[in-house]
Amino acid sequence: MNIEVWQGDITELAVDVIVNAANETLLGGGGVDGAIHRAAGPGLLRECEQLPELRPGVRCPTGEVRATGGHDLPARHVFHTVGPVWRDGRHDEAALLANCYWQSLRLAEQMGLESIAFPAISCGVYGYPLHQAAVIAATETMTWQKSHARPSRIVLVAYNAAAFKIYQQALANAGPAP
Numbered sequence: 056m057n058i059e060v061w062q063g064d065i066t067e068l069a070v071d072v073i074v075n076a077a078n079e080t081l082l083g084g085g086g087v088d089g090a091i092h093r094a095a096g097p098g099l100l101r102e103c104e105q106l107p108e109l110r111p112g113v114r115c116p117t118g119e120v121r122a123t124g125g126h127d128l129p130a131r132h133v134f135h136t137v138g139p140v141w142r143d144g145r146h147d148e149a150a151l152l153a154n155c156y157w158q159s160l161r162l163a164e165q166m167g168l169e170s171i172a173f174p175a176i177s178c179g180v181y182g183y184p185l186h187q188a189a190v191i192a193a194t195e196t197m198t199w200q201k202s203h204a205r206p207s208r209i210v211l212v213a214y215n216a217a218a219f220k221i222y223q224q225a226l227a228n229a230g231p232a233p
């Protein structure tokens with residue numbers, strides 16, 4: 056099992072791909088999306104603008120993922136995924152969030168990538184409770200690694216010390232019983 060928790064700014068990671076918690080427009084936003092666009096430079100926005108719109112303003116529906124290059128980032132690629140907006144937990148939020156992880160892992164495998172880093176998708180402006188999102192992140196990544204060789208290195212990025220602890224706990228709880 057090679058899933059690690061790392062605390063810091065995801066834009067600093069020299070992995071094959073970092074995942075962006077984007078919105079459906081893919082035209083940038085605040086939080087980690089803003090940080091990624093700032094660090095990647097204007098080429099990232101230009102590439103996102105070229106991605107086809109499925110309907111007006113929607114380049115990536117919630118739960119799906121789109122790939123771009125990493126531009127000025129140390130990461131080679133960026134996967135843009137759109138997490139669910141938390142309402143009350145009864146609007147498919149858990150399944151949609153799980154899809155973000157699973158579809159990103161599947162795309163990484165298809166592209167032959169070895170290392171991937173995830174931020175806490177939906178846990179900022181979108182309001183998903185971090186404890187519950189961390190359980191989904193741990194469960195999806197561990198389940199993936201049991202039956203897939205790639206990506207061989209998965210990093211769950213915690214932006215602060217509290218998130219770091221929550222992720223570690225979620226991974227420990229999702230692991231096999233001793």
Ligand code: ADP
Pocket residue numbers: 063064065066076077085086087088090091138174175176177178179180181182183212213214
């Ligand atoms: P969402 O709209 O999906 O909720 P946000 O960007 O608002 O996305 O927040 C997602 C998570 O990313 C939050 O837990 C936030 O603390 C974290 N975050 C914000 N900036 C960074 C960064 N530079 N690196 C890693 N994580 C970040």
